[in-house]
Amino acid sequence: MTIWDLHCHLSGIAGATPEARLGNLLAIADRMGIERLCVYMGMTWAHDPSPEKMRQENDDVLRAIAKFPDRAFGFVYLNPKHTAASLAELERCVAQGPMVGVKLWVAQRCSAAELDPIIRRAAELKAVIFQHTFYKLTGNLPGESTPEDFVALASRHPTVPLICGHTGADWERGIQAIRHVGTAHADLAGCDPVAGYAEMAVRELGAGRVIFGSDAPGRSFSSQLAKVHGAAIPDSAKRLILSENLKRLLLPILTAKGIRV
């Protein structure tokens, strides 16, 4: 089965440069049968990056993916608090550059209106949009979204496919939150490999709305792949989750950019 990984970073792996780190990560991905990686941020973590820091993070990813154009896709990291700077980064990295997706993390809750121009422009560019979400019993960060924030955003942009990062981590609740929103996709990445996760996602959302991601290098590829390889779901569902759904979301922008896969 072909495997594409929706969710990787540049932190937690040896390598002095972004391209060295991505090279090391790809060598491990090879052993695990993973063909392509989507990469965003992480040379150093910044929860609420300034415009300068945002550009630096994206420069790192541009540098890394330039070395491995056949193996890695770049997602531009944006901070909606700096709306104009984010729109400029979207132009630089996606419209004018090689990146194919958008990563939104924990700077601002995604129910905020500041996201709207970013989502509109990203949708025009056909970029794949990934929004981190979490239900944290220990308390979310001030700008950290829950799946309910995500649903509020999705409802304002009803024709735009969106990916719900970690499916809220408390995934049973996350799946319930996004179930009625047909454009919402569940990212399996980053939580413990708790049995039943993929089964419930497929049962409640349909296999067409579930996407494999690892959150490597901080997480192991193994624990995350196990959620799909180990799930009691048909092979046809595994194929959708491991690559076909992500390919379907990426196809418009890859076609527009003349990138063949």
Add this chain to the structure above:
Amino acid sequence: MNPPALFSRRDFLAATAAAAAATATRARGAAAAAPAAGLVDTHVYLGRWPFRRAPLDEPAALVAKLRAHGVTAAWAASLDALLHKDIAGLNARLAEECARHGAGLLVPVAALNPSLLGWERELRRCASEHRMRAVRLHPNYHRYTLADPLAARVLGLAAELGLLVQIPLLMEDERTIHPLVNVPPVNAAPLADLLKKIPALRVQLLNAHRTLRGAPLLSLAAQGVHFDLSNLEGVEGVTHLLSQLPVQRLCFGSYAPVFYFEAAMLKLKESVLDDATLAAVRSANAHRLLARA
């Protein structure tokens, strides 16, 4: 979700060069010491997780999964032990289920809740009647710490009976735990003293790697504490861990059926491990650990 790496990058880089040679030496030693055949899963459960059905929470389904992946022995404790009060009943049921399913695959691991009266007699019965060779403790669910005098009595009796003591430091991520059972992870630090006071004590910590890392983990390992790899995270996690931890201290353990069994299995592929290391982690260390107990 950005979980912290197992060790800081600086720790890792500093340790890597020094450890590379040592790992090779240790691996050779482990290979010489023990038979390589088999795959021992030191960390499975029967019974029901209280908060959801797991796809493999029937013994027959779990056994089929383990067999399909080449597991030759699986140390099985009871999930019911977390919240049930009739511990004698569930130990008898566990022994019966292990005998009925898997043709010897499942090795029953005693449950014990020392906050309930009669726990000493129950532990003795597990050893003598059920012929159990290990006990799995859940101090955080049974409301004691390893610093309590009660813990010293429990571990002392386990050592006297020749039982290996397994302690999972946690059962689930504290960020998504059920709010009504929001128990803290077990603090393993008091084990250092207990191991000095009870020389015959043998301990394996399970689900340890989220909350126990670096120097505290290594000093317990130096006192003979073993670990499993069920919640070990980060790419090439086994390689990183073994750059510091002596290979004799790490056993295969999946935490099935709560976790997907495949996660542990794939970790042995994600890290490039020589045959001697693989043999040690897959089975030799576990055989030695239970034989000593």
